[in-house]
Amino acid sequence: MFQGSGKLHDSMQAVLVDLIELHIQGKQAHWNLLGSNFRDLHLQLDEIVDAARGFSDEVAERMRAVYLVPDGRSSTVTKQTSLPEFPEGPVETTAVVDLIVERMYSATDTMRKVHDDVDDEDPTTADVLHSILERLEQLAWMTGAENRHPEKDAKTKATRERDEKADEVGLDRVGAVANS
Numbered sequence: 001m002f003q004g005s006g007k008l009h010d011s012m013q014a015v016l017v018d019l020i021e022l023h024i025q026g027k028q029a030h031w032n033l034l035g036s037n038f039r040d041l042h043l044q045l046d047e048i049v050d051a052a053r054g055f056s057d058e059v060a061e062r063m064r065a066v067y068l069v070p071d072g073r074s075s076t077v078t079k080q081t082s083l084p085e086f087p088e089g090p091v092e093t094t095a096v097v098d099l100i101v102e103r104m105y106s107a108t109d110t111m112r113k114v115h116d117d118v119d120d121e122d123p124t125t126a127d128v129l130h131s132i133l134e135r136l137e138q139l140a141w142m143t144g145a146e147n148r149h150p151e152k153d154a155k156t157k158a159t160r161e162r163d164e165k166a167d168e169v170g171l172d173r174v175g176a177v178a179n180s
Contacts, residue, residue, distance in 0.1 A: 008068065018081055018083055021081040051139060066125065108133055
């Protein structure tokens with residue numbers, strides 16, 4: 001019988017709290033969204049929320065499968081999440097796109113930070129992270145594309161510089177924005 005270590009617990013706990021927080025922030029955005037493309041983004045946020053909720057359950061159940069105890073209490077999530085706080089009140093649609101994409105990439109950054117240690121101890125648990133990363137990064141890319149306008153963006157000096165730096169490390173425009 002395999003039993004996860006304290007280090008595996010801490011790694012998966014970090015992932016868990018970020019996914020729970022992403023679910024909560026996604027609902028906050030969903031409820032307070034205003035502006036153009038409201039309906040499409042409102043529905044897209046539900047997709048992100050459902051995914052984050054499902055992923056958090058998958059992580060917590062994997063933790064239990066290797067005899068680790070997940071902690072998803074709101075006080076724990078608030079203390080441990082790496083996601084920045086979501087703004088209070090109504091938020092315009094284009095701002096929501098950037099805010100949610102930033103938070104999805106914050107969650108995937110946590111997964112990438114813990115991945116190698118998780119993989120060293122338990123490749124099966126690392127496989128759980130792989131599937132979540134794949135889907136969450138896809139959702140981030142698709143959501144972030146809402147605010148990208150190649151011709152308009154290319155006209156600003158800051159955007160050109162950002163894109164040149166991103167190109168040097170193999171990122172496209174959406175990746176450049178997510179990593180800025």
